[in-house]
Amino acid sequence: MFSLNESNRFVLSLTSVNMRNGINGLCGLILYTGLVPTNGDVYIFINRNRTILKLLHRDAYVILVLVIKFYILWQS
Numbered sequence: 001m002f003s004l005n006e007s008n009r010f011v012l013s014l015t016s017v018n019m020r021n022g023i024n025g026l027c028g029l030i031l032y033t034g035l036v037p038t039n040g041d042v043y044i045f046i047n048r049n050r051t052i053l054k055l056l057h058r059d060a061y062v063i064l065v066l067v068i069k070f071y072i073l074w075q076s
Helices: 023-032
Strands: 010-012 042-046 052-058 063-069
Touching: 023 042, 023 052, 023 063
Parallel strands: 010 042
Antiparallel strands: 042 052, 052 063
């Protein structure tokens, strides 16, 4: 079962990411930085406008991609 807690290591992408990337594209970005996507870390990707967040967690059995979309309810 997947849970976000203090035992997970979180890796945040410092550059914006094209959100059209799927699992293979995101794993390719992780490999490009020299990290390993199958080590159990949670990788965090954010788009340029900071309205979409993708979390990628991959272990030996499961590949999980969580997509969180932020909406602006009002502007002042």
